[in-house]
Amino acid sequence: MKEQMIKDGLRFDGRRFDELRQIEARVGILKNADGSAYFRLGDSIAIAGVYGPRKVFPKHQEESERAILRTRYNMAAFSTTERSRPGPSRRSTEISMVTRQALMPVIFLDEFPRTAIDVHIEVLQADASTRCVGINAAALALADAGVPMRDLVASCSAGKIDGHVVLDIAGKEDTEGELDLPVAYYPHEKKITLLQMDGLASQPEIKDIIQLAIKGCEKIYEKQKEALRKKYAIEGEV
């Protein structure tokens, strides 16, 4: 018997329809990486490490006019309920690809020809919307590495549960819900850099879900900026 996902206008974890889970964002958490970040959305946690711009190995991958962006999304074996076998899967390969395309639009790749910028995302704890958490961490790590960007990229999901449009899909809302729509967005130019959807909905519903996801991205963006300010604020200065 499918458990009721909405009770008294609240979701299974007590959130309102348009409420994000609790956010935690920290920057500069690793010593070796040029830039790094930790991002948490409820029980989904990812860390990202960035190396670059640096020399390209293998050399044949380098581009004469711009830097190449290489992105790897990976889930730790212990991050999921059942242990996931280490190494890339078809799913993580697809997510690595869309994550790269989510970050590329904001990076001034032309400024670093014949180099590589490598982004490594590790999901430490998975409770749905992990690709969004990964992108949020990656954007912060790139900023921490001093990679020049047009803007930060913020990402979150929205969807449909029991016919209701909701923000930030968590846990069993992913498996039991009707629709999941992750988005990545950069507010400065109001552009969407990641957009995927699985589920079933009408055109007006999809439009509402996208708008809600963008609102969520804008809130996450504020938290990302806060994390950067905290790291780079000088003691005693406002």
Added chain:
Amino acid sequence: MIGIDSELIREIVARDKRIDNRSFDEYRNVVVEQGVVKQAEGSARVRIGNTEVIAGVKMGVGEPFPDTPNEGVLMVAAEFLPLASPEFESGPPGEESIELARVVDRAIRESKAIDFKKLFITEEKVWMVYIDIDILDDDGNLFDAACLAAVAALKNAKIPELDEKQAPVYEKKGTQPLPMNSIPVSTTFVKIGNNILTDPSLAELEAMDARLTVGTVNAGDGIQFCSMQKGGATGLAVEDVEKILEMAERKGDELRKKIK
């Protein structure tokens, strides 16, 4: 084949034209042939312009997934054959091939077109539906061609009969069609400069800013959206996405008519 310069494509599109004289919302010639591979339970060959793909459906008996013990299993895979393009290399599937297979799978699975419960045989035994897509010639828009071929092959498929040991009898062609109650279809759009074009050719994909592939299905009470996948290295404005959703409904229905 000589590659067409991306700058030239962008210039032509900025003047509201396409290099093959199509209008922005026009598909190339679409041809769907079903039942082209005798050994497959279902098959289809699709051409969109010069792009050509073949999809084959094979069915076998296997174990269901633990969380859906009464349902059949769908697996979609794609091969970007080296003969299809000078860019394709032999070897294990690359990221583009994996993405394509997963996006086609998503459109079919999320559309709920297949009633997986009807593929239940007995305890611990269900029908496994394998869709394999072979790309034979790449002139762009592999997503739509692949999805059309996969769905046409599913529509063409007949479930094999089972012998007394509940193993499929492949030698005899089954009579029972695969239970499909709607037709999911993929439509792909690209943004080039300020314009949105449907059914991009290979040259248009290379010149594009961004791509959005949208799956739609003719559910009982109108058209529903079942999948979306954005690609490309540039962002899309919300208005672009909304325009594409609107075009996807129309173009999806056109493609749907190509499947019997």
